[in-house]
Amino acid sequence: MRKLGLIGGMSWVSTRAYYEDINRIVQRQAGPESSAPMLIESLNFRPLYRIGEKAEWDRAADVLIESARRLESAGAEGLVIAANSMHHVYDKVAAAVSIPIIHIADCVAKAMQEKGVDRAALLGSRNVMMQDFYRERLVAQGIEILPPDEEIADRLDAIIYDELMIGKVTRSSERELKTILTNLGKDGAEAVVLGCTELELIVDTDANVLPVFDGAHIHARAAAEFILGEG
Missing domain, CATH: 3.40.50.1860 (Rossmann fold)
Known part of the structure; x- marks a missing residue:
């Protein structure tokens, strides 16, 4: 199985749901003893909470780029941004790493x-x-x-x-x-x-x-x- 990197914490509630969903599907497909090889970076959501201005989005892009690069360096073969709104900066993050990012x-x-x-x-x-x-x-x-x-x-x-x-x-x-x-x-x-x-x-x-x-x-x-x- 390939190792997935998950950028989470936005919020922790949804990150928990992603982890459960992914593992349940992997378990059904690969057998009851299986679990998903994953790297999870749970970001502090507070600086990213309810942002809207361009400067705020630019800072958010920097935060997610750094996270994506850390996960790639740690061995992730693909990435998921576990938040709908943060796909606002998807293109910048995708351009900063060499592994695929699955767009929601x-x-x-x-x-x-x-x-x-x-x-x-x-x-x-x-x-x-x-x-x-x-x-x-x-x-x-x-x-x-x-x-x-x-x-x-x-x-x-x-x-x-x-x-x-x-x-x-x-x-x-x-x-x-x-x-x-x-x-x-x-x-x-x-x-x-x-x-x-x-x-x-x-x-x-x-x-x-x-x-x-x-x-x-x-x-x-x-x-x-x-x-x-x-x-």
Whole structure:
């Protein structure tokens, strides 16, 4: 099996989910005694929390580049950035190392194409919903993405940063997400992309009116396939 490097800590909640998902898939594929060869660098999220200005993104790129280089030097054969929003700096990080970095949006687009879905809504933090770095990657793969709703983006941003990233789950937020997904279906979405690694905490992906593509789980599956030599 190939050794994967995982840049995590953004947040620790999602890093835990990635580790569990990747190992469960490897165990199913390679046998019950197997576990995934991985190097994990868990970054301090505080300096990267809720950033938005160019200078802040430049600093974030530097932090992730240093992390990627450390993981490569330690023997990682491929990398995963375990956070949707930090794919904002993907191109800079990918250019700084000689090993592949698996892009979360490419994995999501592939999964949607396999299911014949070509029109979806993207949910996540304000950065993910309102900026182009994630959306354009899906569009380039032939997926039409509904225009972002600024009110929904602001509300989800609050839920993600004030609740989910510190491990807090509330029934009111669960109900609110269910209402949002129902309304998106009425607006013409064929499916919903969860563009935040923590949103799965309050979205039942199997019990909604729309198909839900959980980016973190899809990304983790691609990471496991890489480890197993399938990707």
